[in-house]
Amino acid sequence: MLFLLLPLLTALFPGGDSEGGFEEPLSYYLIQTSSFHNHSWKHLGSGWLGKLETHRWNSSSGTIIFLYPWSRGNFSNNELMDLERFFHTYFINHQGFYISQLMFKDSFDLQVTLGCELHSGKAFVGFLQIAIQGFEFMSFQNETFLPSPKGGEKAQKACLLLNLSPAFKHTIHRLISDICPRFTLGLLDAGKTYLQRQAPHRSLGLILLAVIVALGLLTGLGFWLRKHW
Numbered sequence: 432m433l434f435l436l437l438p439l440l441t442a443l444f445p446g447g448d449s450e451g452g453f454e455e456p457l458s459y460y461l462i463q464t465s466s467f468h469n470h471s472w473k474h475l476g477s478g479w480l481g482k483l484e485t486h487r488w489n490s491s492s493g494t495i496i497f498l499y500p501w502s503r504g505n506f507s508n509n510e511l512m513d514l515e516r517f518f519h520t521y522f523i524n525h526q527g528f529y530i531s532q533l534m535f536k537d538s539f540d541l542q543v544t545l546g547c548e549l550h551s552g553k554a555f556v557g558f559l560q561i562a563i564q565g566f567e568f569m570s571f572q573n574e575t576f577l578p579s580p581k582g583g584e585k586a587q588k589a590c591l592l593l594n595l596s597p598a599f600k601h602t603i604h605r606l607i608s609d610i611c612p613r614f615t616l617g618l619l620d621a622g623k624t625y626l627q628r629q630a631p632h633r634s635l636g637l638i639l640l641a642v643i644v645a646l647g648l649l650t651g652l653g654f655w656l657r658k659h660w
């Protein structure tokens with residue numbers, strides 16, 4: 432499957448991370464921005480295929496908003512409902528975690544980035560990073576939560592507590608290392624017509640650039656010829 436999609440990947444994400452390209456490698460990730468102010472929470476959640484937003488989280492209904500007809504990728508309704516249930520429970524539980532267990536006081540902002548990224552066009556690498564007030568707080572590596580030095584004692588406590596739960600660690604690991612890569616490839620395949628229609632704009636930009644450079648050279652040559660002849 433990856434083999435079949437590689438030409439598309441190359442067209443959409445030229446350069447990747449291997450040849451010092453300026454484009455980002457192929458990735459799918461979720462961004463959660465939550466703020467706790469005045470004793471109440473506000474949550475925003477979105478899903479991104481590279482730079483394209485494909486999903487949002489409806490926090491009042493606890494459901495996924497699919498921004499494109501192909502945003503379901505190749506996942507069945509059951510698998511998508513399982514994910515919705517997981518995120519719904521997560522959004523409820525993590526509020527208590529930060530307030531009652533870590534004793535965060537009013538008010539703070541939390542950002543969670545979770546997803547997977549294709550490295551060197553070969554294998555997906557999963558990641559999870561959590562920042563508080565814009566500073567790295569903790570991350571998830573090798574199936575373990577790791578406190579960031581900037582996170583202080585609270586980050587150490589958070590990791591200590593989370594690492595006590597093998598089930599939660601296993602779920603996160605599965606999410607970023609198995610579900611995310613499968614979902615990303617399915618999404619890329621389901622959305623390929625749409626994505627291919629977007630890709631030519633980039634080539635058009637390059638052609639335009641080539642034309643401008645050529646015109647510039649010709650103008651320069653014109654001036655040079657007028658001076659020297």
Ligand SMILES: *[C@@H]1O[C@H](CO)[C@@H](O)[C@H](O)[C@H]1NC(C)=O
Binds near residue numbers: 469
């Ligand atoms: C905080 O909430 C209280 C009661 O809900 C309200 O009266 C007050 O205006 C709120 N303050 C701010 C800064 O939003």
Ligand SMILES: *[C@@H]1O[C@H](CO)[C@@H](O)[C@H](O)[C@H]1NC(C)=O
Binds near residue numbers: 489490491492496
């Ligand atoms: C989110 O869910 C609520 C409650 O079910 C619904 O009224 C609202 O239209 C939904 N918002 C979006 C953007 O789908």
Ligand SMILES: *[C@@H]1O[C@H](CO)[C@@H](O)[C@H](O)[C@H]1NC(C)=O
Binds near residue numbers: 573
């Ligand atoms: C990952 O964890 C396993 C088992 O806990 C350990 O043997 C391995 O060395 C770790 N790998 C890295 C890269 O930290």
Ligand SMILES: *[C@@H]1O[C@H](CO)[C@@H](O)[C@H](O)[C@H]1NC(C)=O
Binds near residue numbers: 506
């Ligand atoms: C979706 O497509 C991916 C990539 O081809 C594949 O690995 C996966 O098994 C497919 N189905 C599901 C339900 O993930």
